[in-house]
Amino acid sequence: MSTAVVDPMRSVVYEVQRIRKETSDTFTLELHSTNGSNDFPFAAGQFNMLYVFGVGEIPISISGDPSKHRSLIHTTRAVGLVTGAMRQLKRGDSIGVRGPFGSHWPVEHATGYDVVIVAGGLGLAPVRPALYHILHHREKYGNVVLLYGSRTPNDILFRREVEKWRARLDVDVHVTVDRAIHPWRGNVGVVTRMIPKAPFDPLNTVAFICGPEIMMRFTVLELQKRGVTTDKIFISMERNMKCAVGFCGHCQWGPNFVCKDGPVFDYASVKHFFEKREI
Amino acid sequence: MPIGWTDEQDGGTYRLKERDDEALFGYQVGPHSWKKYLHPPRRRLWQAEMRDNHMVIVDDEPDYPRYAFFGVRSCELNAITIQDTVFTSGPYVDIGYRERRKQAFIVVVNCVEAGGTCFCASMNTGPQAEQGFDLALTELLDPNQHYFVVDIGSKAGAAIIKQVPHQQAQEQEHMAAQQAVAQAARQMGRTLDTRDIKMLLYNKYEHPRWDEVARRCLSCTNCTLVCPTCFCVSIEEQTDLNGQTAERWQRWDSCFTADFSYIHGGSVRSSASSRYRQWLTHKLASWIDQFGTSGCVGCGRCITWCPVGIDLTEEVRALRDGEPRIGVAIPTLDAV
Structure with a gap:
């Protein structure tokens, strides 16, 4: 060096x-x-x-x-x-x-595929750059679907922007809330419920998921039910980090350092650890 | 030099004992490894000052002392090599570590006696140091003479030897040195079966043994502090009272604390069993995926200095012998 x-x-x-x-x-x-x-x-x-x-x-x-x-x-x-x-x-x-x-959403490798972005709560923030990229290069992708869940209508992040995306004819945006409050007229329930009907071709889909681990776990299950394979599913992990360069050891997750091997992982390679508690 | 003294080590036990010969290195490793010099327990990374409401980063003058480590055992030399990989082989480099390490002069002492918690022979890290030293001494005490057989490992080492009274070692003396070290290899107080150890541990995430060992483990962090390869740190903020200066301090941390894995809402590893599992699995399995070698050098310190005498060689044996609670075949991680 x-x-x-x-x-x-x-x-x-x-x-x-x-x-x-x-x-x-x-x-x-x-x-x-x-x-x-x-x-x-x-x-x-x-x-x-x-x-x-x-x-x-x-x-x-x-x-x-x-x-x-x-x-x-x-x-x-x-x-x-x-x-x-x-x-x-x-x-x-x-x-x-x-x-x-850290690693990034594989937006280049997803060209030619339908892209399903599933975000929960603040998880919309780390995937927004990917959505920007995809929308800038919209012609390179198949269907683009954003499924977003938040606690209440008041907790919807980037609300005006989400509404703008929803108004576009080339993006499917579906928002759901855990608890509805007046005057919400949209979906109520967990974000995973929107997966079965979402317009994508499961065999030609890349999924980006970001949210609480429990939400990501059930999202993976729903996507798998539709036939999306684990190597096409990407998740963004969060762990305690002090250094971000692999020296402090805090973010270890199995053999991975979330800071440098992640935070974005393809699900197939971390499945063994993701499905266990307290790793 | 501790002439006339040795130590006796076992799980949770370290006792000094008198010995009746003139050996200079007639003892095994103590609690402190060379880690504390190359990767100091506390280190200021940088400071920041507020000047006219603007933050200014203040770099410290680089101060890298030139160390000579005298009496490094083979296991410890291997531990240094392992930390070299952690801190200097990736895309990011710990500059302080690299500079201290680059200048270090290392005099190894090959072990001619093994301690009660030693298992370097199982880890292929000793007792004979193979490379990476400037000088390597083997101490020989026979009834007629007390002498050292010296292997020269570098130009700097050769330059030192020139200034020390010496004579060319004879075949017989080489043989005596080899036999003495081989004798130590046969005396190891512990053994660890490392066959397929990575997958052994990856496949035992849900083994009941973790709960069993957690009932004894105090989460005291002794094992990680005495371990010569454990590298985890925390970084803390230190401020002055008038709020004009802030310092970023790095200090050793341990995966045995609940705070270590804290993210908003709680700790990822809230149970002691998950923390012991993390430590042992990292040391013996995931380290191999991360850095290409085991994270254990068989120095035995974690056994000796565990206040309740938890012995990782015994824990691995228990994992190897027992059946997993949930028998799931898992493909090798290399394959995915």
Whole structure:
């Protein structure tokens, strides 16, 4: 190894350009570089380590459009110390960025296939870059289906954008909620219930799944029932991460480091571990 | 040098004992491995300062001490090689580790006696160091003389030997050294059957033995701290009182804590059995998939320093002998 290798643990300072409240507990951060260069190439599904001064650092998937490098977009939920502090950031505040890290949704390999994206809750954020890519290259894909489940109508992430996608004639968007509240007139129930009737050809389909593990588990089962093979099913995993480069050991999942072998895995290669508890 | 002293080791037991000869290296490995120098228990990665409400990252002046490790055993040399792979062979490199390692001068002592918890012979990591040292000594004590047979492993090693009174070893002395080390190989206090060990462990995720060992395991993390290959760390934030400076500190961590696998909502591995399973399966099975070798060098420290004497060789034996609760044939992972 040459001595020119960059220290992968060192953050680069970015500036908060905009912080947008998405739902009651989720928000989107738009970041700009402080050195004038806003080129931040990444692949759909990858994540960054974001650092809040004096608080800490956490992995957050990139939720922006991979073809637009002007700003770096992340969407997350304020659940912990770091995300809580992140939500309080204002325009012009500093934030540390390391990345991008990890594997990505195989959008190139999915060309020619129907693509089914199944997302639960905040899981829509890590798959949004893949959907952007697919919509930019719409002619390369067969049917494109987005199945999205959220807790309540008020928790629907990127709602205006979801409605815009739903209005398109070349994408099938189906949204369901766990609990309906007035004036919801859409589907009620778990996202997996929408799989049996979704318009895709199971033998020529690639599926991207992102959401809680229990939701991904049942989604895989439903897709398999329709005849989608496990090598065409991709999931995005989440684990505790401190380093994102395979040194800290926290994200180990069987033989995999979720940070560098994942977070996106083809289901066939992780089936053995995914189906067991506390791995 | 600890002349006149040796140690006695067994599960959960470490006792110093007097010995009645003049041996300089008449003891086995203690709790501390060389890991603490190359991969320090605590290390500051970088600092950040707030200047006019803007964060500035402050890099520390690189300070890489030049170490000479004297008395490295073969198992430990293998452990260093294993950590080299972890920290320097992938797309990302731990620069601090690489710099400390690059400059290290290593003097090996081949073991002529094995301890009660040693099983390097099972792991093919000793007692004879084969490569990767600057000098390797074999201590020989016979009634007439006390001397060292030295193998030179590098130019730097040769340069040192030039300055030490020595003479060319004779065939007979080489033979004596080989026999002494072979004697140690026969004395191993423990053995581990490593045949097909990767799939053995991958296929025993649901074995009742994990619950059994978890009833004894205190999740104290001793095994991971004394292990010369365990590399896991956490990274913590440290701030000053006026909120102007923050430091990023890396410290050793252990997969035996519940916090280790915490993600929002709870720990992935909340039970002690899942944590012991993670440690043993990582050490002996998934390490092979990750880094191409076992993560165990047979030094026996985890057995000696376990306060309740849990013995991984015994646990593997129990897994090998017992039948899995759920008998599922699983294809080899290489095939998928």
